[in-house]
Amino acid sequence: MSPGAVLEVHGVSKDFGALQALSDVSFAVRPGEVFSIIGPNGAGKSTLFNVIAGLHAPSRGRVVFRGEETTGLPPERVNRRGLAKTFQITNLFPEISVYENVRVAAQSRAGISGRVASLWRLPDVDPEVMDLLRAFDLQARRDELAENLSHGEQRYLEICLALATRPTLLLLDEPTAGMTPGETQAATALIRSIAADRGLTLLLIEHDMSVVMGISDRVAVLHFGEKIAEGTPDEIRRDPAVIDAYLGGADD
Ligand SMILES: Nc1ncnc2c1ncn2[C@@H]1O[C@H](COP(=O)(O)OP(=O)(O)OP(=O)(O)O)[C@@H](O)[C@H]1O
Ligand SMILES: [Mg+2]
Numbered sequence: 001m002s003p004g005a006v007l008e009v010h011g012v013s014k015d016f017g018a019l020q021a022l023s024d025v026s027f028a029v030r031p032g033e034v035f036s037i038i039g040p041n042g043a044g045k046s047t048l049f050n051v052i053a054g055l056h057a058p059s060r061g062r063v064v065f066r067g068e069e070t071t072g073l074p075p076e077r078v079n080r081r082g083l084a085k086t087f088q089i090t091n092l093f094p095e096i097s098v099y100e101n102v103r104v105a106a107q108s109r110a111g112i113s114g115r116v117a118s119l120w121r122l123p124d125v126d127p128e129v130m131d132l133l134r135a136f137d138l139q140a141r142r143d144e145l146a147e148n149l150s151h152g153e154q155r156y157l158e159i160c161l162a163l164a165t166r167p168t169l170l171l172l173d174e175p176t177a178g179m180t181p182g183e184t185q186a187a188t189a190l191i192r193s194i195a196a197d198r199g200l201t202l203l204l205i206e207h208d209m210s211v212v213m214g215i216s217d218r219v220a221v222l223h224f225g226e227k228i229a230e231g232t233p234d235e236i237r238r239d240p241a242v243i244d245a246y247l248g249g250a251d252d
Helices: 045-053 075-080 098-110 115-119 126-135 151-164 181-198 209-215 233-238 240-247
Strands: 007-016 019-029 034-038 060-065 083-085 169-173 201-205 218-223 226-231
Touching: 007 045, 019 045, 019 060, 019 218, 019 226, 034 045, 034 209, 045 060, 045 075, 045 083, 045 169, 045 201, 075 083, 083 151, 098 126, 098 151, 126 151, 151 169, 151 181, 181 201, 181 209, 209 233, 218 233, 218 240, 226 233, 226 240, 233 240
Parallel strands: 034 201, 034 218, 083 169, 169 201
Antiparallel strands: 007 019, 007 060, 218 226
């Protein structure tokens, strides 16, 4: 379908009993781009991420990541191939320090995961951990317990953990949820610049329209589990089906 794509989603459907949460969804994500999925509550966005990351097997359809089929692989295997998703694969350990959280996530690359990982010390991860903490301005908080961070800092730490696995593709499910407008602006700029620096491809779910339109190269719109549009932010803004379904006639 799409030669050179990092991620290809082919005709993916997901049923939960009688509910069709995803219905024949297809799209492809190119290397280095920021691709966003938008849609009203319950449209199937998180379900789509879960299928891509291996947390749900699709009812129908296929997922191809870096040219290889990953449909039905467990999340650890998909992660090992270079796909990271915030908040699911690498969870925050609230009772250990910020620094240790990132170190443990970095070590999961070597197949050491869970609490036992904190007992292991791989050489050479320290500079990398400090680089990540600096990128998110968390270096002064390195010895703080993760549970004592502010909400915004915890969101950043979660992104750090995902990045510590050195992904090719990073899935972020509403990274700015719960942030103030000022924090949202700062977080958006930061995520975009870190992705560009690292040559990362980003797949993003985001509710805040100003964030989506500012950060994305392309956008796909889900509505009741179906993809109703795909295009550049400008194309999406002008698409009558999108305005109808999602923007509800908003001027912007
Ligand atoms: N594990 C599950 N079992 C049953 N139904 C589910 C499950 N996960 C999601 N659903 C249902 O699938 C539909 C899509 O949910 P999903 O969480 O993917 O939507 P979303 O677009 O991420 O919504 P939001 O914007 O509120 O996060 C919803 O009707 C939801 O109730
Ligand atoms: Mg969701």
